[in-house]
Amino acid sequence: xxxxxxIVAGGSGNRMGSAVPKQxxxxxxxxxxxxxxxxxxxxxxxxxxxxxxxxxDFPRWTTLKSDYSFIHSFTHxxxxxxxxxxxxxxxxxGLACVEGNGLVAIHDAVRPLVSVEIxxxxxxxxxxxxxxxxxxxxxxxxRQVLGRDKTIALDRSTLRLVQTPQTFRVDLIKKAFEQPESxxxxxxxxxxEAAGFPIHLVEGAYENIKITTSGDLVVAEALLGR
Numbered sequence: 001x002x003x004x005x006x007i008v009a010g011g012s013g014n015r016m017g018s019a020v021p022k023q024x025x026x027x028x029x030x031x032x033x034x035x036x037x038x039x040x041x042x043x044x045x046x047x048x049x050x051x052x053x054x055x056x057d058f059p060r061w062t063t064l065k066s067d068y069s070f071i072h073s074f075t076h077x078x079x080x081x082x083x084x085x086x087x088x089x090x091x092x093x094g095l096a097c098v099e100g101n102g103l104v105a106i107h108d109a110v111r112p113l114v115s116v117e118i119x120x121x122x123x124x125x126x127x128x129x130x131x132x133x134x135x136x137x138x139x140x141x142x143r144q145v146l147g148r149d150k151t152i153a154l155d156r157s158t159l160r161l162v163q164t165p166q167t168f169r170v171d172l173i174k175k176a177f178e179q180p181e182s183x184x185x186x187x188x189x190x191x192x193e194a195a196g197f198p199i200h201l202v203e204g205a206y207e208n209i210k211i212t213t214s215g216d217l218v219v220a221e222a223l224l225g226r
Contacts, residue, residue, distance in 0.1 A: 136204045
């Protein structure tokens with residue numbers, strides 16, 4: 001069964017205070033995006049990677065390819081496509097590049113610490129259940145805001161923090177993305193759920209952080225240095 005990985009790299013460096021888009025920032029001597037691609041290739045050299053980038057970032061990516069020869073050394077060349085104005089549109093553009101049946105993992109480019117084991121669990125769950133959504137238990141107490149000066153405590157044992165990859169059968173997730181875009185779509189699982197498809201969670205890891213701030217970058221450096 002063919003495996004695909006859509007890596008969504010649409011971030012800017014605004015919250016980092018950087019002119020460089022965050023997926024291209026250096027982490028332990030390599031751009032964050034390179035770490036992420038390496039993880040999927042470590043899972044399997046047969047994974048077809050589809051990279052979704054803003055149009056403005058294509059020259060930077062072209063330079064990066066010439067600096068990291070490993071990008072050319074595996075079974076399939078990386079398919080590159082332009083992102084949209086929103087994450088929904090970017091993922092939909094990536095799905096348009098998926099040909100044939102199989103399984104597709106959708107992953108944030110700025111989650112470079114994802115493990116090979118987590119990727120494998122996500123693909124295995126999708127093969128069995130139609131979806132494999134990586135998530136972890138909530139560690140902190142959580143309160144829901146109901147209005148001004150009104151909150152209630154929630155039972156954190158019933159809550160999960162969702163990460164990526166979010167992996168699906170290709171036919172299922174393509175069908176889900178035929179829906180009109182909605183502000184309620186916060187991730188790919190919410191798109192699939194709105195289309196009536198079941199969501200199956202798999203265990204993630206607290207180390208599988210999304211790098212969005214300079215503090216996240218410091219934490220990622222420390223985790224890689226362990």
